[in-house]
Amino acid sequence: MxxxxxxxxxxxxxxxxxxxxxxxLYAYPQLAKIPHNVNEVSVGHGEGITALVYVPDGDTAMPEIRENLSLTSTTKVTGNLRAEEVTEDGDVTVWVEASEVVDDDDGLTVNGSLRSLCLDRYSGEAVMPCENQFYEDVAGERIVGERGTLQQPGLNFKFPFATEQRDYRWFDTSVKKALPIKYSGEEEIRGLPTYKFVQTVPPTLLEERDVPGSLVGQPDVPTVRAGLYYEATRTLWVEPTTGAVISGREDGKQELRADGESTAVFDGELALTDETVAANVEAAEENISSLWLMxxxxxxxxxxxxxxxxxxxxxxxxxxxxxxxxxxxxxxxxxxxx
The missing domain is CATH 1.10.287 (Helix Hairpins)
Known part of the structure; x- marks a missing residue:
């Protein structure tokens, strides 16, 4: 017996x-995939910000630098289910992001953008070949990426499942490059353990443009050729099991430089609102429960x-x-x- x-x-x-x-080996890889049908909205807010605002003036708009603004950013991410790269059980998906920053006082748009890219459903990194990659920083001026070239490389929306305590590369939408984002320790957000990552973008020339002389300290000169410089410090709190960004803030600065003069056209910090962070925590906890079994x-x-x-x-x-x-x-x- x-x-x-x-x-x-x-x-x-x-x-x-x-x-x-x-x-x-089988069930976990099937579950640990970013979805095709994503539909998420996140909101950020900041006070005491300096920004360049285009104020309507008849049929045109006049640039005006305003200080001590209250700004709200809204970012919506959706899945492009019709993209040829998307198949039900495939390893690649296509996400589209639309964002806008507005002045809370009068609703004027400070800036906005639209972009699309192909993502690896496991790592969250941009991949190629991709027919559906583009970005549009100015309305009507879409820059389409070549199929065999990574237009927006690195991580863009989230970190990999089972995020590690190491540095990664995060795509900056202003300089259009994937730059190091460094692991900076563990912190709890609303009781949820997260990894903190910090990315520092040094002062970088984005472009040269013709601007009214009044914007760079030369009111008597109609037009001046100026360089637009950008720098930022980006901080993200990431739930490591799912790789989801739970909270984030960005302290950014843009300034016009010409003939030894510089003028800030954006200077301030935007951070995700408490409501957005709370929703992110709730979603992450639900996904953690599912992944726990695996x-x-x-x-x-x-x-x-x-x-x-x-x-x-x-x-x-x-x-x-x-x-x-x-x-x-x-x-x-x-x-x-x-």
């Missing part, structure tokens, strides 16, 4: 190890399975020794003749 019990324990151990492997449970099954296998082997060895002892010949007593 004990022999049958031993083999049952051995079978349960092997089953537990196999089930853990199946969950980790990450923690396999480890538990491997441990339990290993213990059962070892126990069954011990029982088999002990059973073998017992049979060997019971089969030894009994000693006989020799009676000496009288």
């Amino acid at each position: 004990r022999r049958y019990v031993t083999f049952i324990i051995l079978g349960l151990g092997v089953f537990a190890v196999a089930a853990g492997l199946a969950l980790r 990450t923690v449970l396999p480890v538990i099954l491997w441990i339990v399975g290993g213990v059962l296998i070892v126990a069954s082997i011990v029982l088999l060895v002990m059973g073998g020794r017992g049979r060997h002892s019971s089969s030894a010949p009994a000693s006989t007593k020799v009676t000496e003749p009288v």
Whole structure:
């Protein structure tokens, strides 16, 4: 009877190890994918900001630098389900991002952008070939990327599943490059453990443009050729299991430089609102619960399975020794003749 019990324990151990492997190697990769049908809105806010605003003036708009503004940014990310790169079980998806920053007082747009790119559904990085990649920083002036070239490389919307405590490369939409974003420790956001990452963009010339002389300290000159420089410090808090960005803030500055004069056309910080952060925490906690079965449970099954296998082997060895002892010949007593 004990022999049958031993083999049952051995079978349960092997089953537990196999089930853990199946969950980790097959089920987890199927679940740990960014969705095709994403539809998310995030809102940021900032106070005391300096910004260049175009004020309507009849049929035109006049540039005006305003200080101490209250600005709100709205970013909507949706999936392009009609893109040729998108298939139901495929490893690539296409996301589209539309963003706008407005002056809270009069609703005037400070800046806006639209972009699209192909993403690896596991790592979250931009991939090629991609027919559906473009960005549009000025309305009506769309810059389309070549199919075989990464137009917006690196991470763009999220970090990989199982984010590690190391540096990554995050795409900056202003300089149009993937720059290092450095791991900077662990912090809790609303009770949720996160990894903190910080990206520093040094002062960089974005472009040269003709601007009214009044914007660069030359009111008597109608037009001046000026360089537009940009710098920023970006901080992101990332939930490591899902790679989701939970909270974020960006302290940015843009200035026009001409003939030794410089004028800030944007200077301030925008941060995700408490409502957006709370929604991100709730969504991450739901996704963590789903992924738990594919990450923690396999480890538990491997441990339990290993213990059962070892126990069954011990029982088999002990059973073998017992049979060997019971089969030894009994000693006989020799009676000496009288």
